[in-house]
Amino acid sequence: xKSMIRSMSMVLIALFAISASASAHNWAPNGPVKLLIGFAAxxxxxTQARLIAQDIEEAVGWEIIPEQITGKGGLxxxxxxxxxxxDGTVIGMVATETLGYxxxxxxxxxxxxxxxxxxxxxxxxxxxxxxxxxGWKDFGDVVxxxxxxxxxxxxxxxxxxxxxxxxxxxxxxxxLNIVEVKGGKAVMNGVNGGDMDLGFMAGIQAKGVAAGDLxxxxxALSVPLKQTPNAPxxxxxxxxxxxxxxxxxxxxxxxxxxxRDTWIAAISNAVKKEGSRSNGMISKAFGxxxxxxxxxxxxxxxxxxxxxxxxxxxxxx
Amino acid sequence: MELLAYIPLxxxxxxxxxxxxxxxxxxxxxxxxxxxxxxxxGIVVGATxxxxxxxxxxxxxxxxxxxxxxxxxxxxxxxxxLIGIMKxxxxxGAVPAILFNIPGxxxxxxxxxxxxxxxxxxxAYQALRIAHLSSVSGDTFSDIVLIVGAAFxxxxxxxxxxxxxxxxxxxxxxxxxxxxxGSSVGKxxxxxxxxxxxxxxxxxxxxxxxxxxxTAILAEGIPIAAAILGxxxxxxxxxSLDDIRREGIKPTLAPQRTAGDSGKLSWSLLRRLFPHIGRxxxxxxxxxxxxxxxxxLAATIGYTxxxxxxxxxxxxERPFGKGAPEGVAATEAANSSVSGANLIPTLSLGIPGNTAxxxxxxxxxxxxxxxxxxxVFRTSAEINPELVIVFGLFTSMIFxxxxxxxxxxxxxxxxxxxxxxxxxxxxxxxxxxxxxxxxIQYTRLSAVVxxxxxxxxxxxxxxxxxxPLPFVVAFILGNQxxxxxxxxxxxxxxDAFFLFNRPVAAAFMLLSLITIVVMSRQRSRxxx
Numbered sequence: 001x002k003s004m005i006r007s008m009s010m011v012l013i014a015l016f017a018i019s020a021s022a023s024a025h026n027w028a029p030n031g032p033v034k035l036l037i038g039f040a041a042x043x044x045x046x047t048q049a050r051l052i053a054q055d056i057e058e059a060v061g062w063e064i065i066p067e068q069i070t071g072k073g074g075l076x077x078x079x080x081x082x083x084x085x086x087d088g089t090v091i092g093m094v095a096t097e098t099l100g101y102x103x104x105x106x107x108x109x110x111x112x113x114x115x116x117x118x119x120x121x122x123x124x125x126x127x128x129x130x131x132x133x134x135g136w137k138d139f140g141d142v143v144x145x146x147x148x149x150x151x152x153x154x155x156x157x158x159x160x161x162x163x164x165x166x167x168x169x170x171x172x173x174x175x176l177n178i179v180e181v182k183g184g185k186a187v188m189n190g191v192n193g194g195d196m197d198l199g200f201m202a203g204i205q206a207k208g209v210a211a212g213d214l215x216x217x218x219x220a221l222s223v224p225l226k227q228t229p230n231a232p233x234x235x236x237x238x239x240x241x242x243x244x245x246x247x248x249x250x251x252x253x254x255x256x257x258x259x260r261d262t263w264i265a266a267i268s269n270a271v272k273k274e275g276s277r278s279n280g281m282i283s284k285a286f287g288x289x290x291x292x293x294x295x296x297x298x299x300x301x302x303x304x305x306x307x308x309x310x311x312x313x314x315x316x317x
Numbered sequence: 318m319e320l321l322a323y324i325p326l327x328x329x330x331x332x333x334x335x336x337x338x339x340x341x342x343x344x345x346x347x348x349x350x351x352x353x354x355x356x357x358x359g360i361v362v363g364a365t366x367x368x369x370x371x372x373x374x375x376x377x378x379x380x381x382x383x384x385x386x387x388x389x390x391x392x393x394x395x396x397x398x399l400i401g402i403m404k405x406x407x408x409x410g411a412v413p414a415i416l417f418n419i420p421g422x423x424x425x426x427x428x429x430x431x432x433x434x435x436x437x438x439x440x441a442y443q444a445l446r447i448a449h450l451s452s453v454s455g456d457t458f459s460d461i462v463l464i465v466g467a468a469f470x471x472x473x474x475x476x477x478x479x480x481x482x483x484x485x486x487x488x489x490x491x492x493x494x495x496x497x498x499g500s501s502v503g504k505x506x507x508x509x510x511x512x513x514x515x516x517x518x519x520x521x522x523x524x525x526x527x528x529x530x531x532t533a534i535l536a537e538g539i540p541i542a543a544a545i546l547g548x549x550x551x552x553x554x555x556x557s558l559d560d561i562r563r564e565g566i567k568p569t570l571a572p573q574r575t576a577g578d579s580g581k582l583s584w585s586l587l588r589r590l591f592p593h594i595g596r597x598x599x600x601x602x603x604x605x606x607x608x609x610x611x612x613x614l615a616a617t618i619g620y621t622x623x624x625x626x627x628x629x630x631x632x633x634e635r636p637f638g639k640g641a642p643e644g645v646a647a648t649e650a651a652n653s654s655v656s657g658a659n660l661i662p663t664l665s666l667g668i669p670g671n672t673a674x675x676x677x678x679x680x681x682x683x684x685x686x687x688x689x690x691x692x693v694f695r696t697s698a699e700i701n702p703e704l705v706i707v708f709g710l711f712t713s714m715i716f717x718x719x720x721x722x723x724x725x726x727x728x729x730x731x732x733x734x735x736x737x738x739x740x741x742x743x744x745x746x747x748x749x750x751x752x753x754x755x756x757i758q759y760t761r762l763s764a765v766v767x768x769x770x771x772x773x774x775x776x777x778x779x780x781x782x783x784x785p786l787p788f789v790v791a792f793i794l795g796n797q798x799x800x801x802x803x804x805x806x807x808x809x810x811x812d813a814f815f816l817f818n819r820p821v822a823a824a825f826m827l828l829s830l831i832t833i834v835v836m837s838r839q840r841s842r843x844x845x
Contacts, residue, residue, distance in 0.1 A: 041685025
């Protein structure tokens, strides 16, 4: 009986949600939606994407099927997504740098305007993180250790971050052994397992930092980290670049505006609704949702694509 | 959290209220039900000649994924089902071996040597009971070693092996597999090379996809499940169909009469069997823990060792090969004790030990949320969800063993009828199921084309007497090898000789070389 009441109320909620969304936007997918995920399975970003999918499914009743297309910094996903139908039945989640630095570096004649930017969900909480039993308090201690002759292994998870790590070392006059792995979780495993001394983590470190196992040595953003506001910025160590970026939902280029806006509403409602699965996860790992959407987001990504050239030029000097 | 604190979490993940589903108003835990279903299917499949555990795992996996989806809660029910098949098939394989002199699975071949003569003497039930007892004992022992050993090995690897050593360990594993599996070391190396080549298509660190010849279809890399199912299952089906075409359809065998055979095992008989069961369980477990060597070799070694000791200690009794109960016990305990230990390298290193483990890794890879390797066993302040899955897996295995001890024997004694199912009807059905299952998983036709292409490759490899298992293991490990090597190179500050100037890494490299050289010499001597 109890379950019957529950399922009936679920149906009512779903019907209500559908009618509610229908009143705002007329579009709804006419079948299951494929959600391509450009991040390694089991990592923080992957979890986030799946939770958002679940929240949307529950809220509006669309069937969303997640599919992993990883590799090449999200470009495998982008290339697969590019030629999919623009009717909103296939969307993907990547990081903003996929359509910025990575697309620029790949130089395959495809630009950010070959995609439709839908909405961001959260900003990176990118920190430079080490295990607390290394005894380092901030990145300055790492510089001292390197200057005293210690070989330092720096874990990164994308070519852009590798460039940043290289330039950071260069600015401080130290040489870092930069180990590029797949995903922030692999960096965390490497740091925890002793394969790396420190590395970039975009939010996955939150629990470890809270528990005292890990420490944010510096913020790799243009602003302080929400969790460790006192950690210095990379700017303080003489680096003019930062790793600002977001998790972003994208679609194939030329997506109908109504379709896009319906998706923006669905994603935004899911991540902003207090008590939803994705909201809980995003609040813990990334200090809360950040939704930038539509034309503003499109313009921002185009700018990131154009700016990427400067970082590449400096790093290759 | 301490490692031991994960035991109740694992049990809870399998039996706890969160994992229950409601069937006819009764809340039942899902994973144990899946283990039971897999176990029954496994016995049936094992008892059917021409089918084998891996085949059932292969066909079921995409279907299971389409039912349970890609969420973290899908992992345990799906893996539980596959483990059920794995355990059931080993047990079921003995049935046709004893009753009809046909090994249901390749590793049951040695069981025919003594089991079938026993059946001809009217002791079929006794032989089946011995097979059951030995199989379950071996399996349970092996699982205990896995549960105790996997975490220990993973922690040791993490503690002692740095990136260069991990790279060298992967190279050593591949060399070892090339050297011990298949008809010759050279052919093993060819299969490894092909597997690595396939793994490198469309992958790598660079932004442009390599080895794709500019085609879009290869740019995302080869679809893993399609390639593995193709080589292992479709290749086998093509080969069997070809054999049937050449040799014609064999007539169905009449079962041996078993009237007056109660099958009770007397205490004095049990006392004679126990040493053989114990020894073979040790042999099987040790072999299972080494990556790449399967249960067939374990059965052979267990049997040969048992035969030698039996002939020396009890020369006046019935020798192995003439219907000795000890022969059945020695074989079945050895081949069954491989399955648990095989998961030691699978879980702690991410290196699949045999074909069954390949499908477990494939399941973990397809569903996501669980990446086998040393990091799985990490304990820290927060709960490590992957470690909970590991202990859930252990709980499922123990549950499967309980099923094995209780209902396994009853089941196995009543399914002799299945051996009458005709191969030439069964195989096309399995082929169709595999193709459908692949399409369900990828929902694009190109995956089926890949499946058939790799099926043709698997067929060609079997025709040339090249074992497909080294190919598959290399294909699975190829990218891990490349990534670890790249990372080791970077971490050592661009040292090109990182594999040779550190003692442990150099030792692994030397061992790889020695394995290849010694095994190829030994093998060339075996050829008359």
